[in-house]
Amino acid sequence: xxxxLAWREPRRGVAAAAPIEAxxxxxxxxISMRNVxxxxxxxxxxxxxxxxxxxxxxxxxxxxxxxxxTTLLNLLAGFQxxxxxxxxxxxxxxxxxxxxxxxxxxxxxxxALFPNMTVSQNVAFPLRMAGVDRATSDRRVAxxxxxxxLSEHARKTPSEMSGxxxxxxxIARAIVMRPKVVLMDEPLSALDRRLRESIQIEIRALHQTxxxxxxxxxxxxxEALTMSDRIAVMDKGHIIQVARPLEIYRHPQxxxxxxxxxxxxxxxxxxxxxxxxxxxxxxxxxxxxxxQSRDPGARGTATVLVRPExxxxxxxxxxxxVPATVTSALFMGETLRIEAELAGGETLLIRCQDTAARSxxxxxxxxxxxxxxxDCWVLA
Amino acid sequence: xxxxxxxxxxxxxxxxLLRNPALLLVPATLFLAVIYVMPLIDLGRVSLSxxxxxxxxxxxxxxxxYWDSLVRTMQIALTVACLCVVFGYPxxxxxxxxxGTTQVLIATAxxxxxxxAILIRTYAWMVLLGRNGPINKFxxxxxxxxxxLALLFNRxxxxxxxxxxxxxxxxxxxxxxxxxxxxxxxxxxxxxxxGPLAVFWRxxxxxxxxxxxxxxxxxxxxxxxxxxxxxxLGGPADQMFAMHITQQADSITGEGFxxxxxxxxxxxxxxxxxxxxxxxxxxxxWGGGKLAEPAETATxxxxxxxxPRRRSLGMVFADTVGWPLLRILGxxxxxxxxxTVRGIGFVIISALILPILVVIVISFxxxxxxxxxxxxxxxxxxxxxxxxxxxxxxxxxxxxxAALSAVIAVTLGASAAMGIVRxxxxxKSALMLLLVxxxxxxxxVMGLSLYSLFxxxxxxxxxxxxxxxxxxxxxxxxxxxxxxxxQAVDRRLEQGAAVHGASPLTVFRTVTLPAIAPGLAAAxxxxxxxxxxxxxxxxxxxxxRMKTLPLMLWADINYQLNPVLAVVSTLEVLLVVGGVILAxxxxxxxxxGH
Numbered sequence: 021x022x023x024x025l026a027w028r029e030p031r032r033g034v035a036a037a038a039p040i041e042a043x044x045x046x047x048x049x050x051i052s053m054r055n056v057x058x059x060x061x062x063x064x065x066x067x068x069x070x071x072x073x074x075x076x077x078x079x080x081x082x083x084x085x086x087x088x089x090t091t092l093l094n095l096l097a098g099f100q101x102x103x104x105x106x107x108x109x110x111x112x113x114x115x116x117x118x119x120x121x122x123x124x125x126x127x128x129x130x131x132a133l134f135p136n137m138t139v140s141q142n143v144a145f146p147l148r149m150a151g152v153d154r155a156t157s158d159r160r161v162a163x164x165x166x167x168x169x170l171s172e173h174a175r176k177t178p179s180e181m182s183g184x185x186x187x188x189x190x191i192a193r194a195i196v197m198r199p200k201v202v203l204m205d206e207p208l209s210a211l212d213r214r215l216r217e218s219i220q221i222e223i224r225a226l227h228q229t230x231x232x233x234x235x236x237x238x239x240x241x242x243e244a245l246t247m248s249d250r251i252a253v254m255d256k257g258h259i260i261q262v263a264r265p266l267e268i269y270r271h272p273q274x275x276x277x278x279x280x281x282x283x284x285x286x287x288x289x290x291x292x293x294x295x296x297x298x299x300x301x302x303x304x305x306x307x308x309x310x311x312q313s314r315d316p317g318a319r320g321t322a323t324v325l326v327r328p329e330x331x332x333x334x335x336x337x338x339x340x341x342v343p344a345t346v347t348s349a350l351f352m353g354e355t356l357r358i359e360a361e362l363a364g365g366e367t368l369l370i371r372c373q374d375t376a377a378r379s380x381x382x383x384x385x386x387x388x389x390x391x392x393x394x395d396c397w398v399l400a
Numbered sequence: 401x402x403x404x405x406x407x408x409x410x411x412x413x414x415x416x417l418l419r420n421p422a423l424l425l426v427p428a429t430l431f432l433a434v435i436y437v438m439p440l441i442d443l444g445r446v447s448l449s450x451x452x453x454x455x456x457x458x459x460x461x462x463x464x465x466y467w468d469s470l471v472r473t474m475q476i477a478l479t480v481a482c483l484c485v486v487f488g489y490p491x492x493x494x495x496x497x498x499x500g501t502t503q504v505l506i507a508t509a510x511x512x513x514x515x516x517a518i519l520i521r522t523y524a525w526m527v528l529l530g531r532n533g534p535i536n537k538f539x540x541x542x543x544x545x546x547x548x549l550a551l552l553f554n555r556x557x558x559x560x561x562x563x564x565x566x567x568x569x570x571x572x573x574x575x576x577x578x579x580x581x582x583x584x585x586x587x588x589x590x591x592x593x594x595g596p597l598a599v600f601w602r603x604x605x606x607x608x609x610x611x612x613x614x615x616x617x618x619x620x621x622x623x624x625x626x627x628x629x630x631x632x633l634g635g636p637a638d639q640m641f642a643m644h645i646t647q648q649a650d651s652i653t654g655e656g657f658x659x660x661x662x663x664x665x666x667x668x669x670x671x672x673x674x675x676x677x678x679x680x681x682x683x684x685x686w687g688g689g690k691l692a693e694p695a696e697t698a699t700x701x702x703x704x705x706x707x708p709r710r711r712s713l714g715m716v717f718a719d720t721v722g723w724p725l726l727r728i729l730g731x732x733x734x735x736x737x738x739x740t741v742r743g744i745g746f747v748i749i750s751a752l753i754l755p756i757l758v759v760i761v762i763s764f765x766x767x768x769x770x771x772x773x774x775x776x777x778x779x780x781x782x783x784x785x786x787x788x789x790x791x792x793x794x795x796x797x798x799x800x801x802a803a804l805s806a807v808i809a810v811t812l813g814a815s816a817a818m819g820i821v822r823x824x825x826x827x828k829s830a831l832m833l834l835l836v837x838x839x840x841x842x843x844x845v846m847g848l849s850l851y852s853l854f855x856x857x858x859x860x861x862x863x864x865x866x867x868x869x870x871x872x873x874x875x876x877x878x879x880x881x882x883x884x885x886x887q888a889v890d891r892r893l894e895q896g897a898a899v900h901g902a903s904p905l906t907v908f909r910t911v912t913l914p915a916i917a918p919g920l921a922a923a924x925x926x927x928x929x930x931x932x933x934x935x936x937x938x939x940x941x942x943x944x945r946m947k948t949l950p951l952m953l954w955a956d957i958n959y960q961l962n963p964v965l966a967v968v969s970t971l972e973v974l975l976v977v978g979g980v981i982l983a984x985x986x987x988x989x990x991x992x993g994h
Binding site: 128132134 | 582588594596
C-alpha cells in the first residue's frame with residue numbers, strides 16, 4: 021500500500037510535468053500483467069492473462085470483438101475491478117489506485133471530448149485536474165496543439181470539427197500530461213480509411229517523440245501490423261501469441277492467428293518425410309510439396325500456411341508448378357485477387373501484383389501455380 | 401406501378417391536396433381552438449370588462465390577501481423546484497449508476513408514482529402524517545415524544561407533499577439528460593485525472609444543465625398552479641393563488657374579478673414558460689428532442705451542443721466559487737460521496753413509495769378510522785365500496801367518461817402527431833407548441849374558462865362535456881407519445897415497402913401501424929388514466945348529479961378520512977401498475993405526461 025501511495029505522488033503538481041523540449045519527453049512505464057482474471061457471471065473475459073510490456077513500447081492488443089482486449093484495457097485504466105491476478109506498473113501494483121490517480125492518458129473510440137468545452141479547454145483538462153498553474157498549463161496546451169497541428173482550432177468546440185480533427189484533439193488531451201502510459205481504445209475505427217492511415221502514421225511518429233508506453237486496442241489487423249512494436253493476438257480471453265508484427269505475420273503459432281492476421285491458405289497435409297525440419301508433405305487432395313518446419317521430429321499430419329502473395333502464377337507448366345482452374349478473378353487496384361481450384365479440389369487464394377505483362381485470367385481458364393519450401397510455414 | 405414510389409417521395413406541394421399529411425392536423429387544431437383557446441380568450445375579455453378596464457386587476461394587486469398569496473405561491477413554487485433539484489439529481493444519478501434488477505426497481509419506484517393521481521398521493525401523505533398515522537406512532541414507539549403531534553396542515557407539509565408529488569418529473573427530466581451522455585465522457589474525465597467530484601462538477605453538471613433547467617421549469621410551472629395538495633395539506637396560512645380562484649368561483653360576487661385572478665395566474669405561467677422557451681427551446685415542455693425538425697435528431701444525441709461561450713460566466717463562477725468549495729469536500733474519502741448519493745436516493749424513493757404502501761395496507765384495515773398499524777385485517781371496506789351505490793355510480797361514470805375521453809384524445813392526438821411528424825409545413829414548432837400547451841396551463845384556469853363556455857352550450861354535468869374537457873389534457877400526452885414512436889420508425893422501411901409496390905395506405909397498415917402499435921396502446925392507456933384521475937376540471941364542470949370517482953374522493957377527504965378512500969386508492973394503484981407493465985416497452989422510449 022505504501023508503495024502504491026509513493027507511486028502516485030509525482031503526478032500531483034508541476035514537478036511531474038516533464039520538459040517538452042527533449043527529443044524523448046518521458047520514459048514510459050513498464051507494465052506487467054500476471055494471471056489477470058476478469059469474469060462477468062459465467063463468461064470469462066480475461067482468463068489468466070500474463071503480458072510484459074517494456075518501457076516505451078508500442079504494443080497492440082489485437083483480436084475479434086469479445087476476445088477480451090477491451091476488458092484488458094478497462095482493467096488497466098481502472099474502469100473495472102480485477103477479479104484475480106495483478107497488474108504492475110514499474111513493478112508496483114495498481115490494484116488500489118483509482119483511475120484518476122493512475123496518471124495515464126487515454127484515447128477513446130467515441131473521442132469522448134467534453135462538448136461543453138473548447139478544444140483548448142479539453143486539452144487543458146488533465147493539467148487543471150493535476151493543479152498545474154495557469155501559465156504552465158497555457159504553454160503546455162499551446163505546444164501540444166501545435167504538435168497535433170490543431171493550433172488554429174483552439175477556440176472551436178468539438179461539434180464544429182470533423183471526426184479526424186476531433187480524434188486529434190482527443191490524442192492531444194491524452195498526451196498533454198506527458199503520461200508514462202497512454203491507452204488507446206480503437207481510436208481510429210470511427211474514421212474513414214484514408215484518414216485512418218494518416219492518423220496511424222501520426223500516432224506512430226508521436227510515439228517516437230514522446231516515448232510513452234502505448235497500449236493500443238484494435239480489431240484491424242493491418243492497423244496492428246503497421247503501428248506496433250509488438251502485437252498481442254487475443255481470442256476468447258486468452259493471449260494466443262505475442263510477437264513483432266513481422267513474426268506474427270510470417271510465423272503465426274496457430275490457425276487462429278494465421279487466419280486472423282492477413283489472408284491465408286491453410287492446407288491440411290500428411291507428413292511423408294521429415295529430415296531435420298525439411299518436410300515433404302502430401303495435401304489431403306494429393307498435392308505433393310515441401311516445407312520448412314521448426315520441429316525436426318514432427319510426424320503425422322500438419323497444417324501448412326501459404327500466404328496468397330507468396331504463390332507464383334505462371335502461364336506454362338514448370339517442374340514445380342501444379343495446374344489449377346480459375347474460379348474467380350478480381351481486379352483490386354494494386355493487386356489481382358484470384359481464386360483457383362487445384363486438381364484435388366482444394367481452393368487457393370492468390371494475390372499478385374498488377375503488372376503490364378499480366379492480364380486478368382478468365383474464370384474457368386487453366387493456370388499454373390507454384391511456391392517454394394521457404395514460402396510455407398508449418399503450424400504446430 | 402412505378403409512379404407510386406415517385407409520388408411518395410415527391411415534395412409535398414406536388415401532391416394532391418387531400419394526400420397532404422398536414423391535413424391530419426386540422427381536427428385536433430379545430431378542437432383545441434374551440435374548446436381550449438377560445439375560452440381562454442373569453443376569460444381575458446371578461447377580466448378586462450371592468451370600469452376602467454384594469455379595475456379588476458387593480459384589485460388583485462392592491463388587496464393584500466391576493467398579493468400576499470401571489471408572493472407566497474411564487475415562494476412555495478420556487479422552494480419546491482429547488483428541493484426537487486437538490487434531491488432529484490442524486491436520485492437520477494442513482495438510477496443511471498445502478499445496473500440490472502436494481503435499476504429497474506429504482507426506476508419503477510420513481511415512475512410508478514408519476515402516474516398515480518395527485519389526489520391519491522396527497523391523500524397518502526395525509527394518512528402517513530395523520531394523528532394516528534405511522535409517523536406519529538413510530539416516533540412515540542421510539543420515545544421521541546409521547547403525545548401524537550399535529551404534523552399536518554402547515555407550510556412544511558405543503559412543501560413536503562408538493563415536492564414528493566412533483567419529484568418524479570424532475571428525476572425523469574434529469575435522468576433522460578444523464579442517459580443521453582456518452583458514457584465515455586465520464587471515463588475520459590477519470591482517465592484525465594479528475595476525481596469523482598471533479599467529474600461531477602466539470603462534466604456531468606454542465607452537460608445536464610439543460611435537463612435540470614427543464615425539470616426545474618416543469619416543476620415550478622406545475623407548482624404555480626397547484627391546488628389539490630396545498631388545499632389538503634396546508635393550513636390557513638398556506639393559501640396558494642389557485643385556491644383563491646376556486647374559492648371565488650363558489651361565491652357569486654366574483655364575476656370579472658374572478659377571471660382577473662385566473663388571467664394573472666395564466667400570464668405568470670406563460671411569461672415563465674415563454675422566457676424559458678426563448679432561452680432553452682420549448683422542447684422542455686414535452687421533455688424530448690426537437691420533435692418538429694426530424695432532420696436535427698442526429699445532432700440531438702449530443703445534448704451538450706450548447707454554445708459554450710455564453711456559459712463562460714458560469715464557468716468563471718464554477719472556477720472561483722464552486723471548485724474551491726468542492727476541493728474541500730474532495731478531502732473526504734470517495735465513499736462519502738457514494739453514500740451521500742445512495743442515502744438521498746433511498747430517502748426519496750421511500751418518500752415516493754412508502755405513502756402508497758401505507759395506504760394499501762390501511763385499505764385492509766378492520767378499524768373504521770385511520771390508524772396504523774391496523775388493529776386487525778378485513779375486506780369490509782372493499783365490500784363497502786363495491787356495495788355502495790354512490791361509489792359504484794361514480795366509478796362507472798369515471799370509467800365511461802375516461803373511455804370516451806381517451807377515444808377523443810387518441811383519435812385527434814394520434815392523427816395530429818402523424819401530421820406533425822410527416823408533413824413538411826411551416827410553423828410546425830408553433831403547432832406542436834399549441835398541441836402540448838395544455839400541459840402547462842394551470843388546471844384551475846382552464847376549468848374556470850371552460851365553465852362559462854359549457855354553461856352556454858349546456859354541457860355542464862354531461863358525459864360528453866367532461867370527456868371533451870379531459871381530452872384537452874389528454875391530447876398532449878397522446879401527441880408526445882405517438883410522435884416519439886413515429887419518429888422511431890425507420891423511414892427507409894416505409895420507402896422500401898413503397899418501392900416494392902405498396903400503396904401509401906398499405907404502407908401505413910403493414911409497416912407504420914405495427915411499428916407504432918405499442919406507442920398507440922400506451923397513448924390510449926395514459927389518455928384514459930388522465931381522464932380517470934382528473935379532478936380540477938371536473939370540480940368546475942360537473943353537476944351534483946354527475947359524480948366522478950375523484951370528485952367523490954375529494955368530497956370524502958374533506959369530510960371524513962375513512963378507509964374506503966384507501967380502497968379506491970389501492971384500486972387506482974393496481975390500475976396504474978397493470979397499465980405501466982403493459983406499456984413498459986414504450987415507456988423506456990418516451991416520457992408520458994400527467
